[in-house]
Amino acid sequence: MTTGYSAIPRKEDARFIRGLGTYVDDISLPGMLHGAILRSPYAHAVIRSVDVAAALAHPMVEAVLTGEDLAAQGLAWMPTLSGDVQAVLATDKVRFQGQEVAFVVARDRYSARDALALIDVDYEPLPPVIDARTALAPGAPVIRDDLPGKQDNHIFDWAAGDERATAAAFDDADVTVSCDMVYPRSHPAPLETCGMVADVDAVSGKLTLWSTSQAPHAHRTMYATVTGLPEHKIRIVSPDLGGGFGNKVPIYPGYLCAVVAAMQTGRPVKWMEDRSENLMSGSFARDYHMHGEIAATRDGKILALRARVLADHGAFNATAQPTKFPAGFFHIFTGSYDLRAAHCQVTGVYTSKAPGGVAYSCSFRVTEAVYLVERLVDMLARELGADPAELRMRNLLQPEQFPYTAPTGWQYDSGDYPRALRLALEMAGYDGLRAEQAERRERGEYMGIGLSFFTEGVGAGPREHMDILGLGMADGADLRVHPTGKAVLAISVQTQGQGHETTFAQLVAHELGLSPDDVDVVHGDTDRTPFGLGTYGSRSTPVSGAAAVVAARRVRDKARLVAAAMLEVAADDLEWADGAWRVRGDPEQARTIPEIAMAAHSSLALPDGVEGHLDASVVYNPPNLTFPFGAYICVTDVDPGTGEVKVRRFIAVDDCGVRINPMIVEGQVHRGLADGIGVALMQSIVFDSIGNCLGGSFMDYLLPTAMECPSWELGATVTPSPHHPVGAKGIGESATVGSPPAVVNSVIDALAPFDVKHADMPLTPANVWRAIQGRPVRPDLAVE
């Protein structure tokens, strides 16, 4: 009996509802010490001296590490995921406010905090680079003078598409619209901050790290490379994680300091960052300054898109994306439309801010790309006097065009876009909403209807094209069926709440005719799971899920051979039906997986070449990304007297291919929709002119509460992925990608009578009011 793809309750909930989850800060080992980091108050400064004598003299302090101490071990700098280097503890200069300068280790966390105040650092402040638009100006302060010969703040230039064909299309066009828009710096802010407990076994020398890591195996390899410790003597355990959202992909200096401190003191060392550290130094997201252009005929046929982007990467280039794509998948900005041509060009720069950029469910910059194209399409609609839904419908890719090769090279696997849009419009009662909008405008009330149609690109990815620091983005699955028919699936991705313990059990159970309760999913422990690149970019279902299915099918195929031996028939005489291998024409002659498992472990004579037991080990190399898509509609009411925005309704139709657990899929969508409200209306990290980070706490980095979120209205279409073993595409980031443009489009739509063409996120009451006055603020810089 199988419960295959259905909304079964989650297996992992049993511990969480009892408060029995194990998060990193829950871990306490005998003799454990606590680490705390001293951070730079300056955004750019020379370090003249670091005096730790008073801190060392504190009775509860066991050790203090400085950049100099680490430099002596060759550990003051570490590689980033983008092939740059990042300071672990600063040696020559500090390059962003909040940068790590010293690491104190004390017997309790309160003393560690006290000891920070006893460290005396002599800084000589330097002018910082805050506004990314000034980073490449002649004479701009050079931030990365640690790089030999570096004379400027330039990181990379990257382009995709056909520049000439695009220019030609723009020449042909009747109408072009252009816009400068900023996707402001934000932060994933999982509720659990980042941290680690590092423990060295005194006898074996084995290093065990309990770590908030979304990619434990990749981290293990990196620690081995950086520290020189043998990789088989490093074990990383990601226990329960309180959210990740890309914030827990990088290796942070605090982790490395904890490792060094554990080795130096011979005792376990715990380091947990506090929230201000998380917001000020942990991987931020976005910060793209985009200039976008759209070209169309006067009938509303979109011909081409063009984009120039300035990417603010902070002081170190630590973006986490496949190596060959320094701007991630931004070139998917052609979106869901049938275009003749497109071209984009991205320039990355250093600034005096924390490193990062790729995080927060961006699918490697798809968030930025979708925002750009969906805003441009709405602006084009306004310019043409066309309805935004009709304009999209006219230009969406048609089902018969799939698999579709986009102008910038992406091969979209499958999609029925018009169907999804029609469903969303129907669910929203779109025509009624437009009628209501007209009515309200007569009465001086302003409501907005904003659409967003997005195509995602997830499930990185084919190893020929996609690696991170040379590690190919394939993933593994090990499946073992025990003699009594219970199964254990070890996977290489790591859940931070997405429900893998349930969905992966469902995948295997469905293939093998078992109950999901009979399949245990093991993850997060590098000693017990196969190698893989971890969880982010919605890749668990497309890559690791595929690996699990392939492993289950291999087990099932092998089971067929064993069953044939058990029944003394030829393997070809068996067919899989109703959860068992059955003799064709005589279905009562059958063997289930549990029965076969026992036989496979017994002394039953097996055919030549067939080994005993019932296991399979798979490494899955996806042939392509998968391309989930969706149609979102957001209804807002705006009070022009105060600028306040109220989100009245949000309709979301998602197509993520086959849905393994619809309840879990919907939960993932709900989250991303809340992200849209937060990102569009209130979240951003800004800096003042001397580099003070003004978004360093939840008092200013505002996250949406239940009051700002409406009751989400969800719909679904299912267009299976042709290349995924069960047709699933992944859903984790779709809503974070698709929702902000819907919210912004809605607000700008509400403000049409005030002739507001564009306003940058976050659309706080102040920003909305200023937009209405015709004096929009630049929300990435502080109000001064």
Add this chain to the structure above:
Amino acid sequence: MTVNGTEYVREVEPRLLLIHFLRDELRLTGSHWGCDTSNCGVCVVWLDETPVKSCTVLAAMADGHRVMTVEGLSRGQRLDPVQQGFAACHGLQCGFCTPGMMLTARWLLNRNPHPTAAEIREAISGQVCRCTGYENIVRSVLWASEAERAQSEGAQSEGAQ
């Protein structure tokens, strides 16, 4: 301090925060901390039957008082309807905000057994969730409210018989 019905006597520094006392001293790690500015609410526990943010209360202030944490929500093996509701309605994903949410839900239902969705949203408006978008949390609380109504009607009709 009485925590989940058990009395504890400890010597603590005046500055020790209640959340750290519960987690580090009593090893009740079901309550969490998540910010520095009393905004996120993952630290919510009951202090004398009232939900408070335990990161903003000193352990010393709770001296002589009663505290309940998520570990005290269930009675032995029996889960509180709020816990059952969260599991039934997918009201949690990573589980980090869940203990605080459930304790606030329990308190709300004690005062207002049949809250509307709007009342639930307001009750949890001081607590952030990064995973669920709040929808299923609201449904979980409504589920618990309904389950308790059914239970009490069942008990009433039994009593009447």
Add this chain to the structure above:
Amino acid sequence: MQVPAHCEYERAASVEHAIALLTRYGPEARILAGGHSLIPMMKLRLAQPEVLIDINGLTDLCYITVADRELRIGALARHAHLLDSQVAGQYFAILHDAERVIADPIVRNWGTIGGSLCQADPSEDLSAAFAAVKGTMVIAGPDGIRTVSAREFHTGPYETQVGPAELLTEIRLPVRPGGGSAYLKVARRAGDWPVGAAGAAVWLDGEMIIDVGIGLTAVGAAHFAAAEAEEYLIGEAATAERLARAGQIAAEHCRPVGDQRGPADYKRHLAGELTARALTLAVRRAGGLADRAGSPAA
């Protein structure tokens, strides 16, 4: 999470004991009530008092009653108590309007009225609300009891009339007939500090305004009040035009500072807009402005 520096801890057994402890320890001692202003500052080490004097045991200071035609609020009443208090809401809708948007329900369970007022944050909602209803603060000290008007109570950002060895014990609001009040706040998100907020309390005789109080917060209004706008309104009819003009006057006289919540010009605009709206709602609740065409939208 950030944690406080070392401190000592005492529990006050009575108001007199609290005052004695304050006297003994001097300016390095701080009163600890709900702690939801003080403890966050201690965690960030913006405040490092040497001694905390916990007054949560002074349950005698936790009440909301009506006596002698006054609503009397004990300083240790929690925000939640004020929001739940029927009698407070009955006489002063402004208090319920304000409490509903102060912080969040969990913080309101523990934060106290007295604590918030004594913290004297320039963006404190209650300060504006009490300024609007022209309350009186009762302060206990070594030399006995004294009273100060709500408007005089605040002397500057984070500064009040409460001396180093004194304790705020009660807030008194005169209950008069013909009154109506309201509070309106704009924030970036539920529970956030205001970008701007206005409270209004009016007392009508027919259509005429016989007394009015306008409280403003977060916009740099002196003593959290819009005195010039009040002066303009007293003794005249409560018409839509005059209420709108009062809003403009209030906006002209405040001194907002631009910050992450909003630029100064926006805050000034809010001061005017919200004053007009709060006045309109207050007048309506007092029984005025019935079915008048052209009144500004509430």
